[in-house]
Amino acid sequence: MQQTQIATTPSFTELKDLIQLYLQLGKFRLSMMVTFTSLVGYLLSNESDFKLLPVGILLAGTLLVAMGANGLNQWWEQERDGRMLRTRQRPLPSGKLSSVHACTICLLWTIAGLFLLAQLNLLTALLAAFVWFSYLFLYTPLKTRSSLAILAGAITGALPPVMGWTAATGEVGLQAWALGCILYIWQIPHFLALAALYQMDYQRGGYKMLPDDPEYDHATRSIIVVFSAALLVVSLLSPALGLGGIVYFICAMLGGSWLLIQAVQLFRTFSRPRARKLFIATILYLPLIMCALLLDLLFKN
Ligand code: HEM
Ligand SMILES: CC(C)=CCC/C(C)=C/CC/C(C)=C/COP(=O)(O)OP(=O)(O)O
Secondary structure, three states: OHHHHHHHOOOHHHHHHHHHHHHHHOOHHHHHHHHHHHHHHHHHHOOOOOOHHHHHHHHHHHHHHHHHHHHHHHHHOHHHHHHOOOOOOOOOOOOOOOHHHHHHHHHHHHHHHHHHHHHHOHHHHHHHHHHHHHHHHHHHHHOOOOOOHHHHHOHHHHHHHHHHHHHHHOOOOHHHHHHHHHHHHHHHHHHHHHHHHOHHHHHHHOOOOOOOOOOOOHHHHHHHHHHHHHHHHHHHHHHHHOOOOHHHHHHHHHHHHHHHHHHHHHHHOOOHHHHHHHHHHHHHHHHHHHHHHHHHHHHHO
C-alpha cells in the first residue's frame, strides 16, 4: 500500500523539478518582463485607479499567454534547439519533458490566459491572440528563411504595453503606441547583439536570421547603430506625446546614450565581449525605462 503511494504521488523534489521545467519552457524571466511592460501600459492610461482584481487578471493572463507562446515555440523548434549549444539543455531537446506534455501544458496556459484577458475586455484578448499568433506563425517559420524574421518577431514586444492600456480603457491610446514603438525599436539591437554572440550556434540550428560572416557583417553592425540611435531619438521625443516626465527623460537619455555608445564600439571593432556588453545594456535598459515611467506616474499622482 505504502509502495503504491510512493510510486504515484510525486515527491516534493519531483514537483520542484517539474515547476523548474515549466519555467524554462515558458521562458519565465522573459515572460515576466513582457508582463511588466503590460502593467506599465495599464498604469500609464491613468484611466482607472489601481484596482487589484483587473490588474491581477491582466498580469496572470499576459504571463500565461506569453509562457504558452514561448513554450510552443520551443515545442516547434525542439529538433533545431537540440543542435544548438545555447538551447540543447532545454526541457524538450534534453528529453526532460515529453513533446505531448509540453504541447498540452502550453495550449492550456494559452487558453487560460486568453480566457482571463477576455474577462477584462475582448480587445485585450484579441491583441494577445494576435501577438501569440504572429510569434508562432509568422516569426517562428520565418527564422529559417530570412533575416527579416526579426521585424515580425519584434511585434511580440511592441504590443503588450498596448494590451495593458486597452485592459484599462477598452481602447488603444497614443502613449501606449509610443511605448510600443520604443519597445519595437529596442528589440533590434537586443536581438542582433545576442545573435553576434551565438552566430555559429544559429548556423548549427539552420537559422537564416543572420549573415554567415565570422567577423559579423558590417551591414548588421550598421543596423544596430541605426536602431540604437533611433531608440534614443524616439524615446526622447516621446514626452511630446505625453509619455513620461523628467525621470523618464533623464533615464531615457542616459540609458539610450549608453546603449548607443556600446553599439558604436561594436561597429568600430567586432569582438564578443563588446557584443556581450551591448546585449547586457539592452537587458538593463528595459527595466530602467519602465521603472522611470512608473516613478514619473507616482510623482504626478
Ligand atoms: C525580436 C524579439 C526578441 C528576440 C529575437 C529575443 C531574443 C532573445 C534570446 C534568444 C534570449 C536568450 C538569451 C540566452 O539564451 O542566453 C533573450 C533574452 C532575454 N530577452 Fe529577448 N528577445 C526578443 C524580445 C524580447 C522582449 C520583447 C523582451 C521583454 C520585453 C525580452 C527580454 C529578454 C530578457 C529579460 C532576456 C534575458 C533573460 C533570459 O535569458 O531569460 N526580449 N532574448
Ligand atoms: C502576450 C504575449 C503573447 C506575449 C508574447 C511574449 C513572447 C512570445 C515574447 C518572445 C519574444 C521573442 C521574439 C523571443 C525570441 O524567440 P526566439 O525563438 O528567437 O528565441 P530562442 O532562439 O531562444 O528560441
